[in-house]
Amino acid sequence: MMTNPLVHPDRLFPAEAHTRAIARRLYERIAHLPILSPHGHTDPRWFAYNEAFPDPATLFVVPDHYIFRMLYSQGVPLEKLGIPRIDGGSVETNPRAIWKLFAEHWHLFRGTPTRLWLDHAFATLFDIHETLVPENADRLYDRIAERLEQPSYRPRALFERFNIEAIATTESALDPLEHHEAIRQSGWTGRVITTYRPDSVTDPEFEGFHSNLVRFGELTGCDTSTWSGYLNAHRKRRQFFKSYGATASDHGHATACTANLTHAEAEALFQRVCQSPASAADAELFRAQMLTEMAKMSLVDGLVMQIHPGSMRNHNERLFKQFGRDKGADIPTQTDYVSALKPLLDLVGNEPDLTIILFTLDETAYARELAPLAGHYPALRLGPAWWFHDSYEGMMRFREMTTETAGFYNTVGFNDDTRAFCSIPARHDVARRVDCAFLAGLVATHRLNEEEAYGLAEDLTYNLAKKAYHLS
Amino acid sequence: MMTNPLVHPDRLFPAEAHTRAIARRLYERIAHLPILSPHGHTDPRWFAYNEAFPDPATLFVVPDHYIFRMLYSQGVPLEKLGIPRIDGGSVETNPRAIWKLFAEHWHLFRGTPTRLWLDHAFATLFDIHETLVPENADRLYDRIAERLEQPSYRPRALFERFNIEAIATTESALDPLEHHEAIRQSGWTGRVITTYRPDSVTDPEFEGFHSNLVRFGELTGCDTSTWSGYLNAHRKRRQFFKSYGATASDHGHATACTANLTHAEAEALFQRVCQSPASAADAELFRAQMLTEMAKMSLVDGLVMQIHPGSMRNHNERLFKQFGRDKGADIPTQTDYVSALKPLLDLVGNEPDLTIILFTLDETAYARELAPLAGHYPALRLGPAWWFHDSYEGMMRFREMTTETAGFYNTVGFNDDTRAFCSIPARHDVARRVDCAFLAGLVATHRLNEEEAYGLAEDLTYNLAKKAYHLS
């Protein structure tokens, strides 16, 4: 069979022949393993209603902030990419026009993971063998559009084709989980589970925080105007999420700050943030305290806790006003973990039955803070390279900077963290290849023997995620 | 032809044979391209008056802070290297003695870019085939000295021999540009352009700030005792610099702080800093505001803006008192960009016709802050690895840590940033080789196809600098 140049069988393996051969052997052992996707943002409606994806632009371009931020950085207005404006102002609606504009800028992605992911999807899902350029844009559009109409390209068929054993979506604490209920009612057996994301009711600076609290009370029947009622609402809601398969909660905070206030202090703080508007210091302290409260609840109900700190959201004021959240203007900032996590760790860090998974957008913390912390505290594990670092170089740096102090067994496998469904196999494939490349380097330099590397490759691909996220 | 061991034809290419072959093929395509040097510190007098360089020590040792800081770090007094003292105290004046002292310490530069640069100059300009050691110091001195007397070693001849298409010098806003005028009058057609560097009149802590403002008024005919007159003086002076070819301004600040004050606030601040001495906070705020003012002027007059933050100047107090500025005691510090640039970006970050080029001495910002910012804001581009990072490892880290998020097309090619004229071809050659090595790595690991890499190599070497700096 001729090799498809978009997906060379040796891609991402080390160039040196002997090391490459080791990487290949390792990869052969794990390439077939099912996908565990314990942290991501796919839309449960896809699996609930199993409707066809509408067109190539809507599938690949419009919802992907990796794509539109890059085009925007080179002067392409978001309107031309069909991104909806908050004011309802006119934007491009012709998917073929959006696709062609995308094709004209495809060269911008040279050397980026987006290029790897999309080439993988083009090649493996749509039998495309050529690099997208303006000249073939129409033809490739037609090819993809035609396939998307076929039953085998519906979400559930792709889910099975992708060999997904379990996938977690992420829902707000206020989400009724109706789509998850619809999946259950449908009788389809694909394992799609939810994740408890309470930011809208734990962050006093979240849009609509006060009305969110009211809604939180309605949903749970708890009196969320009192501290104890509010905590009970969380307990109930976590149970509700667990009944839809949730094994984890997720917390996206600007910093990793935690606090451990007395009951009286916490109660008084809660009353203050319930008054509008909370001061910046109170808002931060409340978020900090809520991480600790969530950890205490995890000790009881067993939900794995994920902390995703360090992104300054909506940095671009004008864009935020015109287009809203998640439009590519989230910028990482320096993140301290050593002091920030101490209150939480003083309380629960020594609990071997608790799992707190730490992520970072600040790679300087890998070797300096995160690996030493996870290499010591029983409750801590390290999440994989995240967001801007979910890439070949980013994952290599993650392994190079954490392994020697934390080892492999304080890490938790890969997260695709994506809303781009078709990129999921590509993302997991990249992660598997990078891990095999890294392990092959250890074997080739005699830091690890090949037999052990086989077991490790399986652990990094499958076993560690299964264990850390309680997916068995 | 026998290979000169000082400049092995495969230097800086990856050791692995297959990848090296790719790097070689890429390099062959771009090695002949002319040099664009859009940011540097060569002396316009060289090109204006075209006098012979006096001797090897004065050419290579005395003005090069990379060299004398290393010798100083190992206990060699600056006086012995002929560095002039502020108090006029006696220093070594015999260039041969300086050269011999330099030769005795040449081993200190093993593994450094200085070694690469000088070996390149020794080999390609002076036909030297041996490593400098005390034993051959006299002989090599004579060889170089003899050549320097020849007409083909005069500045203009070297400029042409170096295949320089355009070079930018950097002049203070107060500089009369008389040497640039002399170049123009001479009829010589080499393209030597100036750059607008206003630190002496935008930084209230600059030596002589208040008298600088007076002089600024005299030069422009503007009333620089008022805020609007002061801004007008900048506008006029920028036009004057543009008339000598300037396409860019350059700003060397201790931090990347920007501000966006109201007119009234800015006016009041200007009046305060005009009083001596400005408080540290006012001085910082004024520098911050002036970055924004310069950006607003750039929107009108089209000058590209370069921000070079993060150096603590003159860290060594005793040395500064004895020898003055730029004596190798500038030390990088942590630099924040995310908060610091926000006021500027809120105002002009979305302007696709504005180009602001960001540099850093704090590599932790590459992946965390700079690539995400430049990968989003239309007005931002990333300058190349700078100063301490203008080296093989430094440039590799730059590409590894910025490409996956910002791509290649949000970068602007290479800057040599040097006052060491003879090192210019070497520095550009190192940059080209590193880029070819990096691209070859992408090709060898099937992250990029070789055809695309050819185009990219040309873009990184020539096209991106031409476009970003408006050099067409």
Place this chain on the structure above:
Amino acid sequence: MMTNPLVHPDRLFPAEAHTRAIARRLYERIAHLPILSPHGHTDPRWFAYNEAFPDPATLFVVPDHYIFRMLYSQGVPLEKLGIPRIDGGSVETNPRAIWKLFAEHWHLFRGTPTRLWLDHAFATLFDIHETLVPENADRLYDRIAERLEQPSYRPRALFERFNIEAIATTESALDPLEHHEAIRQSGWTGRVITTYRPDSVTDPEFEGFHSNLVRFGELTGCDTSTWSGYLNAHRKRRQFFKSYGATASDHGHATACTANLTHAEAEALFQRVCQSPASAADAELFRAQMLTEMAKMSLVDGLVMQIHPGSMRNHNERLFKQFGRDKGADIPTQTDYVSALKPLLDLVGNEPDLTIILFTLDETAYARELAPLAGHYPALRLGPAWWFHDSYEGMMRFREMTTETAGFYNTVGFNDDTRAFCSIPARHDVARRVDCAFLAGLVATHRLNEEEAYGLAEDLTYNLAKKAYHLS
């Protein structure tokens, strides 16, 4: 001879064949050189009384915080590893049980330096050829235990077998150095020297600071209730340490802060910290001032000064209360050097006869701060990759991020920094191999010629440590 798979002769050398061959040639030149261990924590009693090590667990597991922190991070209680509790509570005392628990968790160390070190000791000291697993744990225990009873496994015999030319231990300023006296009295000629570590009397937050001052006065006959008496006590004690071979002092501070107070300010500060308790600010300022005082004394008595900043000690409160210091809960923090060291450097940074060796746990400082500082100030040198970074990747990053700015000659060779005696040859071997691998990379990419690399390999292995630590 069959290769022992635990110690492949090419381990840690680059995978690429040509570069590997260079690394091998370099290593062959330096493998036989004696060990200089100028900074470490071995127990002088071993050499004084030359008693047999009791058993494998007590030798390898119980005292090694790299080992027990990793097992603890995966839920193994420290009690089960035989770590003594402060309250005298019961802990495992059967060394074979501890060893078996260790064997069950040996896979956690895959990819870590601990694995390299112990495999090296197992192979070279105990002729073990197989990876430790639960199944062979008993057999390997017996093998090691049997050898430990032999005379050739006593400390002095091992010292000679390890080819140690000189080793420094570290003693508190209050230590009577009785074991060093016993070594001297014994007539054994192994060179075991002490190091002056005054933290217990320079850090007002050290346990027992006030009584330590009293004891300090008793030991020296100085009036340590006055500033000048206190300083004199240091001077006397440093002389005493010098009489037991000390060539260096060592300072472990939470930050790198230094100060240069007037005599009156320092005197007043001393009086304040003598009152209990000192404020946090005073404690920090006193530590900062004492670094400068130590540097001034070094100018007189010639002791080399080592600064080890940046560890937040005893981060895990519960563990600290149960088990005390040094139980694996020390976590690195961000460390500033540029501002922190300025007061010290303003005073003594330009002294070519003073040597101050800087260490870091914050790798972001390598390229940004430490290499530029050491590449300028005559008094500064860079210590090797430390603690969490004493590993293949850590040492590579050290060379990659410091060499181009500071060169090799502002570094000081390797420190093993260990209390694990049997790991010393392994640690030095790893360092030598990494340096040879790094140099081989420079040679293979034609950044250095092989002849020079031979000399450099010797310098990095032996000459630089000998010179920097005054060990000739």
